[in-house]
Amino acid sequence: MNSFVVLIVLVFAAFASATDYCDPKVCTIPPNPVYKHVACGFNGEANKRCTGYIQLTDAQKQLILDTHNKLRNKIASGQQPGFKPAANMATMKWNDELTYIATVNAFNCDFEHDKCRNTDDYKFSGQNLARRGKSDDYPEDNWALEDSINGWYAEVENATQSDIDNFQGGTATRVIGHFTQVVSALTDNLGCAAVKYKYVKNGVEFKAVQLTCNYSRSSLLTQKIYKSGKPGSECKTGTNPQYPALCSESEEYDPNEFIFQ
Template sequence: MIRNLSVLFLFTCISFALSTDFCNRDLCKRQTGPQTFTYMKHIGCRHNGRNANTCPRDAKILPMSTKRKNLILKVHNRLRNKVALGLLPGFPKAARMPILRWDDELAYLAELNVKQCQMKHDECRNTDKFKYAGQNSAYTMGTTQKNSVRIMKLIRAWFSEHENATASFMDKYRDHPQGRVIGHLLL
């Protein structure tokens, strides 16, 4: 029974991994001029799925259980709902604020980024379904707090970037006039 389950799991993983061709250049094509394009490197293209040499030997991935996925979505959606309802100073009510849902393919690509063990954005993480996928990154150290508490704190830290933004600034989407970074605002 276990052997059959393992084969089914392996088949499911292979099917999932083949759902998007991450080496398809059109996934990461950016127009740089009227007839010119540049192609960025996709995090999933030719990635072997292992931790990079830059990782400590004892580096481990925190598994995304259903409970953790639900926590991440719940915290994100509650904070976004504040914006949608017009409860965030400096921001109007949202005309349309969709509820975020978990996507396993994007989560897989996020894990590949984490396996680089470098606090930086990858060049491209688009999929066939999500052509303009964004990225939030953060890290935390120490083990005195429960993982769920650390996850909530990191998400709230991303959201706190609203203090460096206004609705009119977001409409124009320019560099911040005083050089402040708004890289993870959860809107």
């Protein structure tokens, strides 16, 4: 077993029993079919395609959180042209179980979304993937992490306020789901993992860093991505001093809330 695989097993062993990932109920959301959970049967081994695992430092975790929260604060404060401010935008926090499940996805080193990543606490867990590659060498880790998140938010150019008010998904020519995931108001927890591997595109080999982030809530069809209003006006515990358009970190959210419209 590779040394980085041993490390991930040791670090996340405690979370393997947090949720019974092989319980079909975890991945049953009518009317969708029952999918196998990505972590069901996971043995800690990475695909042979993987060339390295980036053990995220506390500083890198904070970079991921800060990049998300800066972008959330931007749109929530009304600074994003064409979009109303948000009354109820959460401050994102780090979650170890979501990190564990994101690591399972990342260890496939194939840049593919998994079918189910839910937990007992998060019935509609979302996911964003990105990879940054170069032909001569692997990208610098921190640059790849930050640029990936900024790339997700950049889909704002394809979105409109109507997508925020009643999410109907994007299309093949109008991709918006990564953006809406980043600014989903009720998403207050995330966990991410990063790996390195090589892939070939148009006959050219690239050395890539892939970032997988899992979230406590996805962008749900027919639901609001966030509630429009004066920034922070519906925060029961006040706002975040660092990100004044976001609710404080002690604000409680129901990530499983679903309002029939």
